[in-house]
Every structure is written in structure tokens, then in C-alpha cells.
Amino acid sequence: MLHLALRMAAHRITALLAVACAVLGGAALITTTGVLAESGLRSQLPPGRLGGADVVVAADQEFHPSGDLPIALPERATVPAALVDRLAGLPGVTAAVGDIGFPAAPVDGRGRPVPGAEDPGTAGHGWSSTRLLAGARIEGRAPSGAKEVAVDAAAGLAVGDRVRVVANGRPAAAYRVSALVDAPGADGGVWFADRTAAALAGRGTGGEGPRAGTVDLIGLRAADGAGARVAAAVREAVAGTGLEVTTGADRGEAVAPGVGSARSLLILLAGSLGGIVLLITGFVVAGALGVTIAGQRRDLALMRAVGATPKQIRRLAAAQSTVVAVIALVPGVAAGYLLAGRFRGQLADRGVLPEELPLAFSPLPALATLLLVVAAVQLSARCAAWRTSRMPATEAVAESRSEPRTPSRGRTTAGLLLILGACALSVVPLLSRTVLGASVTSMAGILAAIGLALSGPALVRSAGEAVVRRLRPGVAAPTWLALSNVRAYAIRLSGVVSPLAMGVVFVLTYTLAQTTVLAATTEDTRTGTRAQYELTAPALGGLPDGTLSAVRDVPGVRAAEAAGTTTVVWEYEELGEPAAESASAMILAPDAGGVVDLGVTDGALDRLTGATVAVSGEAARTRDAGLGKRVRLVLGDGARVDARVVAVYDRGLGFGPVVLSRELAAGHTTTGLDQRALVRTDGTPPAGRALTELAAGRPGLAVASTAPDATGADAPPEVWVNLAVVVVLLGYLLLSIANKLVAATAQRRAEIAALRLVGTTPRQIRAMMRREAAVIAASALVCGLLLSAVPLALLGQGFLGRPWPAGPAWLLPAVAATVVLTSYLTIELPTRHALRTPPADALRTG
Numbered sequence: 001m002l003h004l005a006l007r008m009a010a011h012r013i014t015a016l017l018a019v020a021c022a023v024l025g026g027a028a029l030i031t032t033t034g035v036l037a038e039s040g041l042r043s044q045l046p047p048g049r050l051g052g053a054d055v056v057v058a059a060d061q062e063f064h065p066s067g068d069l070p071i072a073l074p075e076r077a078t079v080p081a082a083l084v085d086r087l088a089g090l091p092g093v094t095a096a097v098g099d100i101g102f103p104a105a106p107v108d109g110r111g112r113p114v115p116g117a118e119d120p121g122t123a124g125h126g127w128s129s130t131r132l133l134a135g136a137r138i139e140g141r142a143p144s145g146a147k148e149v150a151v152d153a154a155a156g157l158a159v160g161d162r163v164r165v166v167a168n169g170r171p172a173a174a175y176r177v178s179a180l181v182d183a184p185g186a187d188g189g190v191w192f193a194d195r196t197a198a199a200l201a202g203r204g205t206g207g208e209g210p211r212a213g214t215v216d217l218i219g220l221r222a223a224d225g226a227g228a229r230v231a232a233a234v235r236e237a238v239a240g241t242g243l244e245v246t247t248g249a250d251r252g253e254a255v256a257p258g259v260g261s262a263r264s265l266l267i268l269l270a271g272s273l274g275g276i277v278l279l280i281t282g283f284v285v286a287g288a289l290g291v292t293i294a295g296q297r298r299d300l301a302l303m304r305a306v307g308a309t310p311k312q313i314r315r316l317a318a319a320q321s322t323v324v325a326v327i328a329l330v331p332g333v334a335a336g337y338l339l340a341g342r343f344r345g346q347l348a349d350r351g352v353l354p355e356e357l358p359l360a361f362s363p364l365p366a367l368a369t370l371l372l373v374v375a376a377v378q379l380s381a382r383c384a385a386w387r388t389s390r391m392p393a394t395e396a397v398a399e400s401r402s403e404p405r406t407p408s409r410g411r412t413t414a415g416l417l418l419i420l421g422a423c424a425l426s427v428v429p430l431l432s433r434t435v436l437g438a439s440v441t442s443m444a445g446i447l448a449a450i451g452l453a454l455s456g457p458a459l460v461r462s463a464g465e466a467v468v469r470r471l472r473p474g475v476a477a478p479t480w481l482a483l484s485n486v487r488a489y490a491i492r493l494s495g496v497v498s499p500l501a502m503g504v505v506f507v508l509t510y511t512l513a514q515t516t517v518l519a520a521t522t523e524d525t526r527t528g529t530r531a532q533y534e535l536t537a538p539a540l541g542g543l544p545d546g547t548l549s550a551v552r553d554v555p556g557v558r559a560a561e562a563a564g565t566t567t568v569v570w571e572y573e574e575l576g577e578p579a580a581e582s583a584s585a586m587i588l589a590p591d592a593g594g595v596v597d598l599g600v601t602d603g604a605l606d607r608l609t610g611a612t613v614a615v616s617g618e619a620a621r622t623r624d625a626g627l628g629k630r631v632r633l634v635l636g637d638g639a640r641v642d643a644r645v646v647a648v649y650d651r652g653l654g655f656g657p658v659v660l661s662r663e664l665a666a667g668h669t670t671t672g673l674d675q676r677a678l679v680r681t682d683g684t685p686p687a688g689r690a691l692t693e694l695a696a697g698r699p700g701l702a703v704a705s706t707a708p709d710a711t712g713a714d715a716p717p718e719v720w721v722n723l724a725v726v727v728v729l730l731g732y733l734l735l736s737i738a739n740k741l742v743a744a745t746a747q748r749r750a751e752i753a754a755l756r757l758v759g760t761t762p763r764q765i766r767a768m769m770r771r772e773a774a775v776i777a778a779s780a781l782v783c784g785l786l787l788s789a790v791p792l793a794l795l796g797q798g799f800l801g802r803p804w805p806a807g808p809a810w811l812l813p814a815v816a817a818t819v820v821l822t823s824y825l826t827i828e829l830p831t832r833h834a835l836r837t838p839p840a841d842a843l844r845t846g
Helices: 002-011 013-042 082-088 127-132 194-201 227-237 248-254 258-295 297-305 310-349 364-384 386-390 393-399 409-425 435-469 477-488 490-528 547-552 617-622 685-696 717-746 749-757 762-800 811-835 839-845
Strands: 055-059 093-099 104-107 124-126 137-140 148-152 162-167 173-182 190-192 217-222 243-247 533-536 557-574 577-588 600-603 612-616 630-634 640-649 658-661 676-681 702-705
Touching: 013 258, 013 310, 013 364, 013 717, 055 227, 055 248, 082 093, 082 217, 082 227, 093 124, 093 127, 104 190, 124 127, 124 194, 127 190, 127 194, 127 217, 148 162, 162 190, 190 194, 217 227, 227 243, 243 248, 258 310, 258 364, 258 435, 258 490, 258 717, 297 310, 297 386, 310 364, 310 386, 310 717, 364 386, 409 435, 409 762, 435 477, 435 490, 435 762, 477 762, 490 717, 490 762, 490 811, 533 685, 547 557, 547 676, 547 685, 557 658, 612 617, 612 630, 617 640, 640 658, 676 685, 685 702, 717 811, 749 762, 749 811, 749 839, 762 811
Parallel strands: 124 190, 148 173, 577 658, 612 640
Antiparallel strands: 055 217, 055 243, 093 217, 104 162, 137 173, 148 190, 162 173, 533 676, 533 702, 557 577, 557 630, 557 676, 600 640, 612 658, 630 640
8 A cells, every 4th residue: 555655646747736835844843742742841940040050849839729820929929037047057058158149230420320131129138148049150259348349340330439329229329349240141240248248139037028028049058969958958948938949950040030920921922822823834734635636536546436435445545645745844843843943043033032031942843743744744634535436436437537526515504604604703802902812803704714615616616607697608718728727627716716715815804803902002101191201220129219219400401200010820710710910000200190091990099009900801701800890919928918909090001901000019029129210391392301301311221202103113023023923824824825836736637638639729728727717816815804894993993993903004915916916926937837748748648
């Protein structure tokens, strides 16, 4: 059977190349998705500044919902400082260090922050933390007293220099450099005397701050050969406290809790890509195999005539397809690993992933790709050969040069039901004005395209018969031949129209869903932001103390309020089952109404004090969180709170599903500083200039307009990621469609030769094929536009209040030009090649 399959594959190499290309591209995309998913589960950060610690004790930075993957908590949770001395007394422990991190940034003589720290929000540490560095080379001595610091050797300073440092929002103060630290993971750090660091960070024992008497983590150094024993003793000592004990490669998890959210993003990205990639890959592979098997119907029918059983026919079709698939899988999987690396680089460049987070590579994605693709090829090949294998031998031979007179009713019905189901699914954006609701639009479009592929033969045949009946008697011969082919070979035509239509639907729905959500979000933010300016201090880790009062004293300033952003996990019930969802949350004061307008429909923002929140109308409706109700939240550091809803607002797309009061968030963010100040002025140029002068006179302050960037440069990185995914998937679709069209045209050599033998000129044949190309392009565009119209109209109505989406004006002409060019070239070039073959030779070999 295998030998016969190889012989058949060699005879139909052109058609099988389409299968190989479909499998190669699909394998690359599936492997890439698998690598991203595995990296989200297994990727590990380098230990960085904890490289010298054998055991690290830190709080659990994940929320563990029942029956679901963990949700990362990006705000630093703390550990009781009293635990340091307790762990230091364990056998085998040579050093125990309670590490703290807080905002600290050296500034130069002009008041500008000295670049160097990757995260200024946690650059400040106590001197004892240098004992956790691996292979640290220290020049100088430890800081003593409150006016000495040690700095990273890369800061360009020398021992004995004077430097001003902004620490934890305090005014810049002068310090003497007592030491230079050169070690992996130093990353622009600033080390103070331990007592000074604890006082600056508000961590001193007996202090009054929300984090007094705590440290960020505890690093332990063990005697030689005692690491495993110490780790076991530490786990026993902290059992039941909820603290995590990590060793070896897992130590990197404790360096920066925000990286956990980046790994979660990889899992979510792989999950969202996985569905669409599998759908498109399965569709393309099945279509390519359909064309290939259709070109072999005569061979299969003759084998039936000489005694082959239906099961042997299906096995033969599956065997030859599997051989081609396995050959194409090797470069496809290799390309998938390379593509994953490039994609990770793009994510890091856009700030979606931290630069230091590596991908995890293993054979698992390749194995999963092999199983999925081979299963898809086997199933598709057997389905394509099913009709021929089940027919009586004489009927199979008779039908091998034609198509069934009537398309399958079951197939047509299933396709129409899918199209109707897609229309019903398109209603979701009207009911849920969320990113998740908008994502249904592209899925509805793809389902409709699959429905078209199933019902296409019946629709094409009906349309072809209607057009042929209305042809004028004097119509040109090429036109008559082209339209007769449309009617007689509806399955063949549908097989090339459907993937082109899917490409149109995919590009329009996926791209316009992104741009529509972005437009709606921008409109919510624009109309809801009353402030014209925002002040930030990214190089300082947060706004210094006194910034707000100074801004309010600027002439022309009408209102100035602090605003921040954190992450919360909202616990609620859905259909009687517990559910949890992570979301970004704003932090606002009760007077924030002077700088933002959330579109409050119930309650008021001035009640946002204490343990209270404001929620979006969408969240209030779907989670039973109306005014006065209590909601259960897990804050960004893992603290569970029970908050009362004091306001419900409309602009949830622009401002998120929940807003926290400042009191509720206090003590539950990593830095504890305000991230930005929103400023509303009287709108006059002098007020703007005065604000700019204030920022220029204070270290690290930056002032910017709150107006959205019309060029889209400030679009969220997720938008660019999604558009990059569209480009890659579109390239795969176009390549596969082009190969499929070339294969379908090449298989018509015998038909072209027969036309030439009965007197049709090459010029007439080229004209006929061009008209067929025009029919294919027009049909694909019309079907694609019709299938996209309902989802996009409902998306626009739900998000923008109008029955059309937002997006670039050039998108539709570009799609139309691509479809026309693809149809023309992939039919014209194989036709010209077929015309070079003498008709008798073509009939003998075809």
C-alpha cells in the first residue's frame, strides 16, 4: 500500500505540492503557538540579583482559582521581617538577608535622573542585599550612617563622589558614594545602610506605615553541600503560612512579581491564537487535499474497477497524503521554532514581555504539531475519498471526469446552518461591550466562511444556472465556456472561492475588530478625560511627595488629582459556579471628578473613600454588582478585600471594569507612590507653559498631553501584536490559496487539450480562463463582504453606536486588489504553461 501511495504521489506531484505548502505553513503556526504556551507554563527567569542566594522565601504571587490556571499578581507582597532571624538560626544557614526594594534614582547636577536602573521603582536596597548577589566585586566599603550610598559600578561614579538621590518620593538629598558594586543583576541599584533603607522604605519595625515590619523576600545562603537540607528545613518552618520557598532555577520568580503576569500573557496569547490557527490550518489543509484527491478520482475509480475495496481506497488516499505531510512537517516545525523566537523578540520590543524572559524549548510542541497535523490530514484525505470509495466501480469510473449532478443536501444544510449560527453569534457585541465580546466578531466571520465552504457548491451551481439562463444568444464563446464551467464544476469553483472568501472575511473581521475596539476605547478615554495634561516621573519610580500641591499652586490650574493603575482579581459567580477574572483597575481619589468623567449613571465618585469601588455598567449587569452591593476582590499583592460599590459608570471600555479608592489600594502596590497626576487647566497657553516650567525645575518630572495620538503610536501593544498575527496568518492563507489555485488549474490540462482539439484557439482558452478568474475574484469578494457585513455592522452598532466599524479606508481596496491579483496570476500562469504542451501529450498524461 505504501509503495503504491508513493507511486501515485510521484504522478501527481504538482497537486501534492499544495498539500505540502498547507502542511508546512500550518505546522509552523501550530508549533509557534505551542512554544508560546509551553513558555508561559515553564519559562524561568535568570536569578538576577538573587544569584548568590541558595534558598529564597517570598510570598505567593499567584491567585489560584478553582479548576483553572493560576493568575499572576504583579504587586509585591511582603514577608514578616521577624522571620529573618528565625530562619537564620536553622542548621546550615550561613547568612539570612531580608531584602527590600523601593524607588531610588540618582540625579545629576542638572537634576536629571542618571539612566541605569531597569526598574527605578525597586532600585533601592539595604546594604545587606549585596550578599545575595552572585560574584559581586565591591570597591570601597559599606555605607555607614544616613548620608552614604553604594551604587552600580556602571553609573559612572567613583568612590568618594557626591551624588543626589531621590528615594521613595522624598526630595533629592546629597549622599557620599562609599562603594561601587559590580555584579550580575546589579542593574543600576542604589544600596543604603540597612537602617536607612528600612526608614526610607517605611519598613522599620515599630513604624506606622502599611508595610512596617516587613521585607519583600528573604534570601538564605547555605553551607557547602547543605542547600537541599536547608531548603527542606525552611519549607517545614514556613509550612501553613502561604509563603513560597524556591531554589535553583526557580529563584528568578521572586526577583520581579510582574514577570508572572507576562508568563500568563503568553498563555492567554497562545490560547487565543490556538483556536484561530487550528481553524484556518484545518480549513486550508482540507481544501488542498480536496483538490488533490479530486484530481485523482479517475485513478481511484479504476482501482475500484479492478477490485480494490472502499477501505483500501481510503487508506491509499490517506497514506499518500500522510507521506507528503510528514515530509513537509520537518521544515514546518523547524520554522515554527524560529518564528516563535522572532515573535518573542517583537513582543519584547513592544514592551509586552520583559527582555530577560526566555522561551522554553522542548520537543513537546513538535510532538503536538505532528499529532494534530497528521490527524487532520488523515481525516481530510479519507473524507475527500469517501464518495469515490463508496460508489460502484462503473459509476466511479463514469463520474471520474465530471462532478456529481447534485451537491450533498446534508453538506449544504450544514453549511447554511453554520452561516445562520455565525449571524446569531454576531449579536454578542450588542450584549457585551467588552474586548471579549468584540473577539467573537472574527470567530463569527470564520464560522460563516466555513459554512460557505460547505454550502458553496449548491450556491455556486444555482448562481451559475441562473446566469447561464440569462445569457444572450450572441455572447462571446469564452464567456459562454467560462460560465458553463461555473455551472458544471460548481464543487471545483467553490473549492477555490471559499478559501479566498475566508481570507477576505478573516482580514476584515480580525483587523476591523481591533481598530473598532481601539476607536471605542480612545473615544471613551477622550470624552472621559477632562484633564489636558498628565505629569509622570517614570525614572523615579513614581511622583515625588509634594508634586500635587505644587501643581495646584500653578496659575491657571483648575484641578489636579493623582491617579494610578493596579491589577485586581474579581471573584464572582457565573451560572451558579465560582469564577474569577483578572483586570486592570484605576486608583482614584473622591475629588477625581474634576479631572475625569467616567460617565457615572448611578451613585457618585465623591463617595470613593475607604473600602469602596466604582464599577462599569457592564460589570454591574453581568456580575450582580449594582450600587450598594459588595464585591469580593483580590488586590495586586494577594490581599482579599470586601468592597462596597458606590458608583456605576458607562465608560468601562476606556477606564476598565473597576476603580479603587486610594484608601483601599494603600499599602497594596509595589512602590506605594502615585504613578501620575492628571491636571486640568483653564486651557490658556500661559497655564501650559507654567506647568512645563514646573516639571523642568523638578528632577525626573515629565509633562505630556492627555490627547490621544492621532497616528496610533500610543496604541496598546496588544493591538500591534494582533495586527502582526493577522499579517502572518494572511501570508499563510494567501500562499496556501495560491498553491491550491495553481494545482486546480494544472489539473485541467486534459480539459484544455480537449478544447484545443475541437478547434478552440489558445487565445480563446486564455480569455475563458481569465473570465473564470474574474468570476472567482468577484465571487470571493462578494461572499467575503456579505459574510463580514453582519458581524461588522453589529460590532459597530454595539461599540460605536453606528452600523459600520472603524478602520483604515485603504483596507478594503487593498484586500480587493490582493484577491484579484491572486486569482489572475494563479490561473493565468498555469494556463500558459498548459498551452505549451501538445494536446495529444496532455491527454495521454492527464
